[in-house]
Amino acid sequence: MPSVAVLVELMRSATSGGHVKCWERFAESAAGLPDDSGLDLTVYFLGERERVERLSPHVRLVMLRPLIGTARLTSARGAEDVTDLAPYHPGLAALLPGHDVWHLTHAFAYASTAVRAARRTPRRVRLVASVHTDVPALAAVYGRYAAGSWPRPAREALAAGAERALARRRYRLLSACERVLAPTPAAREELARALGPDRVLPLRRGVDRHRFHPDDPDGAARSALVRRHGVPPDRPLILFAGRLDATKGLPLLADSVRLLRARGSPAHLVLAGSGAEAGRVRRALGSDVTLLGPLPQEGLAHVYAGCDVFAFPSRTETCGNVVAEAMASGLAVVLPEGAHTTQWLTAPGEDGVVVRHDTPVAWADALGALITDPPRLAALRSRSATTARTSHPTWDRVLREDLLPVWAASSGDVPARAATPAGRSGGAGG
Incomplete structure (x- = not known):
């Protein structure tokens, strides 16, 4: 070597x-x-x-x-x-x-x-x-x-x-x-x-399964999120993690959550990160959003585990490791159709939701269908964690x-390996 x-x-x-x-x-x-x-x-x-x-x-x-x-x-x-x-x-x-x-x-x-x-x-x-x-x-x-x-x-x-x-x-x-x-x-x-x-x-x-895993049965991560950051204890939490700017689709997500709230949905948005759109989102959503700022990996792991849904409208990712981290943490992930991040899913619709159109209405419909249907949300979260455990390397x-x-390898002597999607490894092996 x-x-x-x-x-x-x-x-x-x-x-x-x-x-x-x-x-x-x-x-x-x-x-x-x-x-x-x-x-x-x-x-x-x-x-x-x-x-x-x-x-x-x-x-x-x-x-x-x-x-x-x-x-x-x-x-x-x-x-x-x-x-x-x-x-x-x-x-x-x-x-x-x-x-x-x-x-x-x-x-x-x-x-x-x-x-x-x-x-x-x-x-x-x-x-x-x-x-x-x-x-x-x-x-x-x-x-x-x-x-x-x-x-x-x-x-x-x-x-x-x-x-x-x-x-x-x-x-x-x-x-x-x-x-x-x-x-x-x-x-x-x-x-x-x-x-x-x-x-x-x-x-x-x-994916680092030691850092990222589902919440404890007693809900310790959720309780800590409520205690430390003041998020509502009785509302479904939709998480976004990354740069808070247009490259990640944040304006689209903010508009969809605003539409959800106008429909009477109890959704609450949690943002982990910083960027140019932070002020705009705060003004648009008021008390319906909690901005945590940038977090280290250990802090972010607790936030993942304390939320319910991970919504990530970005189309600029080459891979989107935050999606893998969210799935390992047992969140239901919602992603745009055709984005590279969907490669982390093995059964779209069962271990994650794929939204066909980049409009606030389409995203509000997808998110609303999840948070108003607890059995479906629980099933998606369970399947998401299973995919992460068995299919992500x-x-x-x-x-x-x-x-x-x-x-x-020497120049010109690199052994070819079968091309596999970003999130699929043919088994979880360590």
């Missing part, structure tokens, strides 16, 4: 999003490998200060300060994750030659530095990549935020231009890699058309089956 550098140019904190959490989980799994595995893994993140966190003698997390950090930008009103827009990061470039495999996961400073440094390195290094975020789609949404009150044609022109520019950049960086991993069949098909089918392989997401399994073969 080689020395591997994974490049995650996002700010790491206790409340970071799914991309960062994904690589924290993979690093934890790698730290649990036997000493004779031979793997040496370093995951590079951005950080407020430079530091090293050692998980084991052969696994470490390294935080480097950004050069042009987007934390200083206010165009998206706090909606975007913090990355580094610098075209080259000298600090990272000085460290990369100590590794054999350079694994790109994004499309900004770290990725461009690795591609540039690889061309200049006298010895051979291997570049691989994985796709975690639909960066072009996010750029379009943030372009609209940046445009503010511009006329609609100008806003759309800016959004379209940002999307095209980021798509070109992403493919330029990916084209330098010998292998590219993606979580869903649709994403792999799209990449294969541009890069060639032999270069594209699956990278599923795992663990992080350990994904590391062994999806990542280690790619990192260990």
